[in-house]
Amino acid sequence: MEKLEFRFPAQPATPAAGAALCGVVGSGNLEILIRPGDEADACVVSVKTSARGFGRIWEAVIAEFAARHAAGGTRIAINDMGATPAVVSLRLGQALGEYTGGVQ
């Protein structure tokens, strides 16, 4: 198990729900919980992952997510069981979609 923490600037999100949960903790998959954060223009992410040594890729995936989406003002918790970057990006997009009610 590895724990990673990231914080990236991002355009503020417009929440439509108090929180959004997406995905499941299963092999090759992950669970993402989005809740309101303390800083309107930052996306703060904590990752617990079963696969060690992929910190750089996590950082790149989350940086790209924050750059492409209005995801500011959020705290995102991730429980990962070896998901590929493709699955991580998709689930982040899906979770944010739930959180904002489709507005991105």
Added chain:
Amino acid sequence: MNAPHPAGAWDTRRRGRQQRLERAAALGLARRVEAPRVGELLEAVIEPGDRVCLEGNNQKQADFLSETLADCSPERLHDLHMVQSVLALPSHVDLFERGIASKLDFSFSGPQGGRLARLVQDRQIEIGAIHTYLELFGRYFVDLTPNVCLIAAHAADAAGNLYTGPNTEDTPAIVEATAFKGGIVIAQVNELVDTLPRVDIPADWVDFYVVAPRPNYIEPLFTRDPAQITDVQVLMAMMALKGIYAEYGVKRLNHGIGFDTAAIELLLPTYATELGLKGKICTHWALNPHPTLIPAIESGCVESIHSFGSEVGMENYIPARSDVFFTGADGSMRSNRAFSQTAGLYACDMFIGSTLQMDLAGNSSTATLGRITGFGGAPNMGSDPHGRRHASPAWLKAGREAGGPNAIRGRKLVVQMVETFREHMAPVFVEELDAWKLQESMGMELPPIMIYGDDVTHIVTEEGIANLLLCRTPEEREQAIRGVAGFTPVGMARDRQMVEQLRQRGVIRRAEDLGIDPRRANRDLLAARSIKDLVRWSGGLYAPPARFRNW
């Protein structure tokens, strides 16, 4: 000047054939040979150094004849030159290990790829070339004509007429080349019947047949369990449908056999229909009877399918849908690999398939170190045929995107669909293909590249679609590929500014640019989510093999 034939001798092949037949007759072997005597027959009619075509298709295998040939005496039979499309069975490779055959010209080796590579390194085999199917069939009629062919059919009648059934596959091409150039045709059949359902190969092209001790082996190669399709594959399928199929109005096409394209097949009755695309895309196919296409057929999305071979479990479904499939008067399907490959090359507007590696020029390869697997038909389907002259909207649009409004020809759409990482986080996008190292270690004349980069028009990944037709320089092309290569080292090294410019020009389009909501990228969008769903869609006509049943 050297005359190619000794003076006055213009029928050496015919006389050679006669001598071979006389040797068999001297042993008391007639047209119908009993299984235990097939080894004697092979040793009588095959000569050392002969070119022998052992029918190894994608699916149907002349396995009894192959095993019997492998058990022949290397003193009697040696230095055979095998010319066969697929090297699939252990006995195919045994021929080389046992010193019966020494040279190989082929197309695809699949599961035997590792053993084949070891034989090459140990110099127990000389590989002439790795071909595409059409290329090898072409050479059967030019410089690789078999002296003897060993084929598989479903049934024979007493006269020796053959019924190949739905898995006709390579048989007509092999038999035609052999029978009309002084060769010997030997068939194994599953059963002898009084009256055949239809005649696929006439008796006077067949010299010997044997009822094999067990039915020929058939591999269910094209069955993809919908339960294994992932949400990421659904996302990619949505992008492909909206960003390529709809944009170009692709009606005539071929699909690869992976899960990525199975996902597209399963979105035709749902997502594509919702987009109003029914009847506007995917109506005519060169395709094996993929079970995952059943929901689209049942929904009326598909008009016609011509197949290279059949698929295990589809035997009852196909005759019940004879408007869609090519079937005989008897009801069962007639496949033909040579014709279907020709259809895929010349009569389709799009090929979409997958690969294991792609470099920055768009070259793709399924070769990995220590394995020689070959290509099969992908390079035929996945290439732009410069011999094509008829127009279609999809072909013209692609041609004009590449060559401007005054382009004098169109372009076939050649689409590669891959997730950026394979299993164990192996990146698909690489600076250099393993094919180059394989070429070096195997002493090949060319690297085994499956689809050349200059034929590829689009790349679909979970990161979006790169339209290479719109790239104007090699640098743009490289950045377009890096731009959809995600978080692979190749993708991370992209020039962000240039990629953003390419995106503004529509060269790269991401899911959000296509108006795709990621929340819909969910397995629930698939028309079938299990093999059992496919059986239900077929009204019980599809009978999946046991290994795909969990009920």
